[in-house]
Amino acid sequence: MKREQLFSLVIIGVIFISLSLFKIYKVTRSVYYTKDESSIFWTEGAFQYRYARMVAMNRKIPIIDKKVEFPEGYPVKKLHPSLMEVTAGYLYRFMPIKCPFHIFLVFLMGFYSSISVIAVYLISSFLWENRMIGVFSSLLYSLTLSASMSVLNIGYQLQDFALPFIFLHIFFYLKAESVKDNRIFSLKGSGYSALSGAFLFISLASWHLTQFYYVVFLVYIMFRLLYDKNYSIGHFIVVSFFLFLAGFTIPILNPGIFFLSIPMLFTYCLIFTGISPYKGKWKLVGSFILVFGAIFLLKKAGIYVQSGFNIIFRRGILPLIVEKIKGLGTRPETADKLLWETLVLWVHPLNNPTIKWTIKSFGVLFPAGIFSSTLLLINVIKKRSSKLFILPIFFGFVFLFSYLLFERIDVFLVIFLAILSGYFAKKWKMRGTIFILLLMIPNLLTLKNYKPSPPGPNRNYLLQVLHFIKYRTDPDSPILANFAYGPTILNWTGRPIIFHPKFESFKMVSKIKSFEHLLFKTEKEFYQFCKKNSVRYFLLSGDMLLSRRYSSIRYRTHNFKTSRETVIYKFHFQPDELRRFTLIYSNPHYRIFSVRYPDIPVDEAAFEYYRIYDEGCIDLSQFGIQ
């Protein structure tokens, strides 16, 4: 091994370990980190924690989890990519050192989320043909807050596990593209493509959003086929083979439906285009007509079925994208014309990024990355730079545009900005490197001084609610609560829940919509909903009636103005007027109501005064209540 290679590997090792330990240190020193695991994770993180804990405790994950999405049950195997949880669970079982599982998870997250540092090094050093530029890009990446924010906020998120594998897939695909061989398939090229496909396989099994990344990848392949006559389709065919294999073996990809999904149809078109002996751009059009024509006929014959994911995309994500583009990212003044499905998604982390957020998340990497991407693009067009740069430049600009619509895309964008910023080091060598590193000092300070956001609402009041549920309700009592609270209630009280935050379950999403609208109807109608879903207790949070923020129920159900005749008003201000519900617990943020059933004894009513629930203490007109 050469000295430079060894030196760069040692530095990368140091960066990787430093970043991992830094994340662990920040999390364990966070005000929100506790030795007690109760409500340490929130919403999706809490949901994922449930299954990780199951595997860690040597329990089987149920194919249909009856306690989630009660009474129908949640089809875990079919809808939830559980590779991250399973890996964590098995590692915990076989590690010799034992500590509470949530503490182990914090340490594990710190390390596996930092594997992206290695991916950045590999891609950057390969593209720039200089290992020290690879180190430079890795350093830029690790000093940027958006690369670590999710873990620092004690979020047990699928993206932190899946992203390093997506970037390793990109690295091996670039290696495959670099192999100069006139044949469609060469052993060396196929080897790299196979590894690329394998890493894409891992990410598809770990995270639903990988499918979105794959669509962007397909657009890139289409672009290359259209404008590069010598582009070899062989590498893509090998990667597609792994996708095909994924469609058969990964349960969440719904074998049968996946092969007829839009990304796969697009894949077939590109393969046909690539292997077609005909020349000209019209062969792509011909392939599209052939494939989509066949699907049209199948649909007419009643064979083509849409997956839940597609329905959510059609009714939620797509209108959201259209609205954001129409309004250039700003919300419309009134939400009346927007669907509930769009409004429920238009919250963090699917908000548009603000300038403040971008400065905080990216710092100087944002302008540096865009500047170098633009210069590189000009170089590629003028054929002064290698064609290998087309992929990162393409992804850089696509994810930049996507980031302007959704702040969540920052985790993709940061990698490409870091890689492409290697241009400074390549062009201006030591001066460029030192210049950018000096400008990264504010990034370093932002990272060092970052104060994590609280993972969830006020913990004290939430713990008090959980305490009450544990001590004063039956273990099998289903609880109706806002979907964000579901996993917390299930994880730390064991009670079945009706709602959870995984919107891949479209039937549940429809139920959430009904529930939220019924809060502004009569008590009878709301009671019918509870009865139909065998709800035993209803958890009311104070913001259900009083909040009108864009993330609130009132905003997305178009109840900016509401009346005193609604059941939610009675729950909040007049619980003694309810005929079918009994108030059994109150604290300043929450109330619990038991649902009255003919064959179940009525729970003892408990009324405790808090001014938030006193009509006399609040100017109702300020809250749009007439």
Next chain:
Amino acid sequence: MFRIVWAITIVIIVISLSLLPFTGRELEEKRDWITASERLFEEGVHLYETGLYHSALTKLDSSILIQPFYSPAYYYQGLIYTESGNPDSALTSFKRALTLDPESYLVRIEMAELLLDKKDKREAKRLLIEANRINPYRGEASKLLNNLKLNELKLKESK
């Protein structure tokens, strides 16, 4: 060839990990939902109610160490310090309880009583007025405020 073998190995591992956890016998969840911190809290409260303050404090301290976000633990800690004749520690505990639960009426009352003992009438009065605002239907704050006013009047008269 070596790379292809690695790729196939990765795929086999991922398929196994994706399918294995759903196999085997389903065991009923027998998890104890009561956490260690809750158990210690309940034991601490019980010991306090039976008058064993030192043991109660040990339990509550341990509970807080594990779960520092639960305001009732600080409240009871404050009560124990009050009973044990340690008003400064009691005030610290009550302040922490109030930070976590700003709407707490009882914590304000306890703090006001301690401050009155320490002759800090101004701060006690402020807490009592706040407590009255938070819950005008309970009488403790009003009673203490009335007593304070009476004492002030008596003092003026004596002067």
